[in-house]
Amino acid sequence: MPTEPIRNDVRLLRFLAQDMTQAELGQRVGLTRQTIAAIEQGRYSPSLDVAFRIADVFGKRIDEVFHWRRDGEAATDAKAPAGS
Amino acid sequence: MSSLEKRAWLTLWSMLPPYVVYFALQAFYPQLTAGFLDAFLVLGATATVHAIAYIAGFVVIRHRERGEPLQEDERDRAIDGRATRAAYFMLLTGMIVVGMVMPFTRSGWDVVNAALLVIVLGETLRHVLIVVGYRRPRLAY
Numbered sequence: 003m004p005t006e007p008i009r010n011d012v013r014l015l016r017f018l019a020q021d022m023t024q025a026e027l028g029q030r031v032g033l034t035r036q037t038i039a040a041i042e043q044g045r046y047s048p049s050l051d052v053a054f055r056i057a058d059v060f061g062k063r064i065d066e067v068f069h070w071r072r073d074g075e076a077a078t079d080a081k082a083p084a085g086s
Numbered sequence: 087m088s089s090l091e092k093r094a095w096l097t098l099w100s101m102l103p104p105y106v107v108y109f110a111l112q113a114f115y116p117q118l119t120a121g122f123l124d125a126f127l128v129l130g131a132t133a134t135v136h137a138i139a140y141i142a143g144f145v146v147i148r149h150r151e152r153g154e155p156l157q158e159d160e161r162d163r164a165i166d167g168r169a170t171r172a173a174y175f176m177l178l179t180g181m182i183v184v185g186m187v188m189p190f191t192r193s194g195w196d197v198v199n200a201a202l203l204v205i206v207l208g209e210t211l212r213h214v215l216i217v218v219g220y221r222r223p224r225l226a227y
Contacts, residue, residue, distance in 0.1 A: 028159075036088040037161040046161050 008047045015060040031055040090162045094216040100139035108132040165219035173212035180204030
């Protein structure tokens with residue numbers, strides 16, 4: 003089981019999207035404002051379906067919004083070589 | 087605070103005080119509820135206080151929630167599901183004891199009170215786990 007939460011840039015992307023409110027984002031992806039706040043704070047990892055919807059709202063790919071690292075992996079994200 | 091968490095707090099605050107008093111009376115002053123009618127009246131009063139407190143709190147919560155477009159989502163359902171599962175197993179275990187063991191050793195109000203205690207404990211566990219689920223997410227999913 004991963005001990006590190008899935009990190010995300012939802013807060014930043016909301017800011018860049020004309021400071022979209024948590025309630026507005028929640029309404030567009032089918033979540034409550036409280037759950038959007040929990041996602042931003044890393045207290046809740048959304049389902050894959052919702053993660054795709056959030057990325058779609060900002061016109062991004064899912065891996066541009068949500069980031070996950072193996073335990074103990076360095077802070078700088080290392081891309082795995084293609085085909086590995 | 088999410089709608090489900092508010093309702094969990096409401097259930098705990100409306101249910102625990104009257105039933106703690108009720109079970110304290112049963113434990114320490116059994117003579118007050120010795121007769122069938124007395125016991126029935128005390129239980130009725132307890133249930134009435136619980137119902138009034140819950141309904142009043144629910145009306146206030148609904149009034150304050152006006153304008154909230156969505157009441158529940160996948161996170162709420164996940165927290166509720168886990169809490170309900172744990173409470174179900176507690177209720178099941180308690181009901182096995184009350185329904186299959188106690189009738190051989192006890193009767194009457196003892197069985198009724200034991201069943202009521204199991205229900206109150208089950209509900210308490212469920213709503214405590216819901217509240218904990220929102221505050222300690224590692225324990226919730």
